[in-house]
Amino acid sequence: MSIEISHTEHGKGRVRLLKVTRLPDKHVVTQLEAEVLLEGPDRASFVTGDNAAVLPTDTVKNTVHALAKKHEFADIEAFAVLVAKHFVTLHPRVIHKTKVKLVETQWDRLVTADSSGQLRPHHHAFVQGGTETRYTCATATLRGGSIDLTLASGFTGLKVLKTTQSSFVGFLKDAYTTLPEVPDRLVSSSISAHWDYVTSHATAADAAAVRSALLDAFAGPSDVGVASPAVQFTLYKLGEAVLQRLPRVAKIELYMPNIHNLPINLSHFGLPNVHPHGEVFLPTDEPHGMIRATVVRTASRL
Numbered sequence: 580m581s582i583e584i585s586h587t588e589h590g591k592g593r594v595r596l597l598k599v600t601r602l603p604d605k606h607v608v609t610q611l612e613a614e615v616l617l618e619g620p621d622r623a624s625f626v627t628g629d630n631a632a633v634l635p636t637d638t639v640k641n642t643v644h645a646l647a648k649k650h651e652f653a654d655i656e657a658f659a660v661l662v663a664k665h666f667v668t669l670h671p672r673v674i675h676k677t678k679v680k681l682v683e684t685q686w687d688r689l690v691t692a693d694s695s696g697q698l699r700p701h702h703h704a705f706v707q708g709g710t711e712t713r714y715t716c717a718t719a720t721l722r723g724g725s726i727d728l729t730l731a732s733g734f735t736g737l738k739v740l741k742t743t744q745s746s747f748v749g750f751l752k753d754a755y756t757t758l759p760e761v762p763d764r765l766v767s768s769s770i771s772a773h774w775d776y777v778t779s780h781a782t783a784a785d786a787a788a789v790r791s792a793l794l795d796a797f798a799g800p801s802d803v804g805v806a807s808p809a810v811q812f813t814l815y816k817l818g819e820a821v822l823q824r825l826p827r828v829a830k831i832e833l834y835m836p837n838i839h840n841l842p843i844n845l846s847h848f849g850l851p852n853v854h855p856h857g858e859v860f861l862p863t864d865e866p867h868g869m870i871r872a873t874v875v876r877t878a879s880r881l
């Protein structure tokens with residue numbers, strides 16, 4: 580029997596920083612948590628204990644902090660690419676690939692009354708709210724003399740709810756099926772999305788456009804909505820909307836837990852509480868349905 584080591588990587592996780600950019604008219608903050616992993620051809624540190632090709636993970640952390648100070652960057656996408664390129668550029672002999680994941684903590688600018696009583700965006704005060712987390716992943720890989728870059732972005736915890744235009748009927752039944760057919764129900768989810776860009780030049784605005792496309796497809800037109808015969812169908816429509824609207828997105832992975840809101844049985848009190856009278860529900864978060872799919876663009880058959 581011979582034993583070999585195959586894939587190796589090392590780096591630093593949970594590297595946190597908050598950067599303040601002090602512009603004259605406003606301060607701008609970016610808070611992020613980085614995970615940076617380095618890959619190289621040398622296996623000696625794992626196999627023989629020779630650390631000559633190992634850039635300490637402590638240095639990786641320091642580098643993230645120092646690059647944040649040295650460079651201006653518009654969004655986490657730009658900073659992820661910058662960090663990923665840094666290591667393969669500085670140490671091409673021992674580092675052939677860098678993977679960077681940056682998770683952003685969103686600070687929203689407060690809107691308060693100014694000294695004259697006018698409501699205005701605040702110069703330097705922020706608030707954090709919501710459960711949504713946005714992230715981006717960049718990789719830099721040395722190929723010959725150049726660097727291949729890939730960029731992906733995503734978010735978790737985008738909570739959505741519709742109070743009608745959702746049904747679940749006609750499903751497969753067996754001896755253990757107790758679920759009744761539901762022609763009209765609430766549908767709720769906490770959407771996670773991860774998408775690959777066809778370019779490494781995508782920005783926070785692209786991520787915002789993906790989010791809008793997903794929400795528009797979930798909700799449908801504001802007056803009439805859009806039918807959801809199952810979370811599965813809605814998930815596919817969400818992915819399709821993103822790929823139709825945004826040519827920079829190559830593929831999107833979506834996870835939509837089906838967060839059940841169960842009609843409470845009020846029949847003891849002579850109160851019908853099911854379709855079309857369903858008004859009082861018990862929001863639950865476990866167990867929840869798990870619906871996941873990847874939606875990709877295929878080459879045109881024309």
Ligand SMILES: O=c1[nH]c(=O)c2[nH]c(=O)[nH]c2[nH]1
Binds near residue numbers: 810811
């Ligand atoms: O939209 C749904 N998809 C399912 O697969 C499913 N299964 C279930 O019990 N309820 C639902 N709802």
